[in-house]
Amino acid sequence: MSQEPNPPSLEREPVEGTCPRCGAAELSRYPVNSEGGWFDVVKCRSCLFSVSRDPGPRLGPVQLLSDLL
């Protein structure tokens, strides 16, 4: 039995700035799924404060060919 050596991991894009709640300079941008579906968030890695939460693509990483119609 084996598992792949490098299983998928979500990459977080570092964002300049400090957290307005805890002051940590650990902001990063990434997609999350929560109440309301997908969001592109900028969050503090230290205290999880959401600096911004913008609605993301309806199906996240899944793209429908029919959306091109």
Add this chain to the structure above:
Amino acid sequence: MTTIEEPAGRIRDLTDEQFQTAYHADRFTGSVIVNRLKYAVGHMSTAFLREAFSPIIRDWYDFACTISGPPAQDYGMAVVSNSLTPFLGTMPDATRNAVEEFGPENLSPGDVLICNDPYRGGRHVNDVLFTRPVFVAGEIVSFVTMCAHQLDMGGTVPGGFSATKTNVYENGLVLPPMLLWAKDQPVRSTFSLIFDNTRWGGLLLPDFQSMHQQLQLGERLVRENIERYGLDAFLGSLAYACDTSAEQMREAIARIPDGDYSGSALIDADGLDDTVDYRVRVTLRKRGHDIEADLSGTSAQARTCINCGVLDAKTALGVALTMLLDPAIPFTSGTWRNVDLVAPPGTLLSALPPEGAPMMFWEPSGALISAIFEALNPVLGERAVGGDYGSTNTHNASGVRDDGTPWTSATQCGGEHGPWGATKEGDGDSYTVLYNLNNLDPATETIEHDSPVVMLRKEHAIDTGGPGKHRGGAANLKDTLWLTAAAQHLSPFRTKEPSGVGADGGKPGPTGAMWIFPPGEGTSGPDGLLGVSSDVYARSTPVAGVLDPETKALDPEKGVYHYFASQKAWLTEAGSVLRCLTNGGGGWGSPFEREPAKVLADVRDEYVSVEGAARDYGVVVVGDPHFDPEGLRVDEKATTRLRSGRSDERGVS
């Protein structure tokens, strides 16, 4: 339309005026409306259960009903029926995604919109979402929604329950959001699309018609509330229901110490071969009243259809947090308000099309629940909960009777039901469904009526509940005798590692297995019941489990793994017996702190053997549980000696 904004403070601390401003109803009226809507989904469920033709609806309760808010409230799911959590957890997103893609502006009164795509709405293609808008003055004010398992949705395996399908094209018919009824008139092209591509349309058609009736009932009951209390109060009450869940979850999360907590669970193999096992991993980052659950590190999506979509992972996250932190939290959209799921695309829990389709979706999502239990149990102390039996070990078989008529049996004769783990409140239940399901168990009489099978044995297996101050539920042992030749699809996924993890010092439940016993030479079946001792397995064909290579009995320490899909379908002769043994539930608390009287009762009831009582609990029981159960007694002196000599078992250093 009224705009609803979440109040700033705790709902219970709002003044009557503040509550009225927030929810456009007084506190009492808001509660009444929510409860009347719970009645509505309950009434829809009861009616459907009574009318359904399909066994998986009628006997398994494999459906759910919800009421959601309008687009202006972002489709917030406010009220749910008492039924399947995988349905309920995915239905808020499924309804939003289906309606938004179809276009709410394209809906009319009397429409029923359907969708079954796992990537759009979660679950698998057999679970079809049926949603109906409720209009007032030309505007959508709500949705009444049902999700129901259809016995077949096409694909390469009758009934669909198989781990061997490799992509969405083999998996079954995918329905994008489309109308099944338009202005209460059936859309013939949609019906034809379904019936031309699925099996057993004769069962599906009356169930579709019944669901149409239940959705009309639900709409009628919603309208009655709007007419009695007003639209603003109705919409405010939907928001109130979601806010209540969100607030309770937020406060439950806040009670956990801040930290990063990790857990994992193993899936044995997919349906291609046994060269790869699959690990679910989760890290829960908890800060204040927020949780972020990161699935990074979870194995890449499987090569065959044992995956689930991200909405099922999100559902499992909500179920696990609700069970562990506060089971009283109503399951609504608000459950996830303070919970973010971080899911790398293309994992076992966040599969992408077209390869590795989701079909056995509850297996990896159930493993995620196990992983969350493993992550949080250490920090929860006495509030920790033991793990369940981990896999429904699903059985799906088909064949032809002697008179030439085909038969099929789905999810009836495997190890679909089994034990839960123990809690601080007591022993684990011994015969229910996985934590992320909520079904009924089909009646033996129904199973034997519908298929050429005889249920020989359906009982609790001895010494299979995880030892603890509170014992885990016992594994289920099921023997079925098949009267015709059959093609059997068997899907046990978690036999390598115990799924019934221990809690607060309790021990895990053991792993299970599956065997097929062919008929003896020159016979049409067994001479009698198969025994349960380890010497009966030598003549069996092992299907799954970690077994001794010679005796073919369970040997989790030194045994060899047997791969459930080494045959794509297990072809059995008439007279064969299938044996399914589930995993055991996890124990809670130190086994040596279990009251000897309870161990005695366990021995008397044959949950625990005399040997197991001494080995696992340090309790010496004297007598014969089988032939003289009332004569059993505890040897108290010997018990004291045994327990004091093995203080390490209590976690005492």
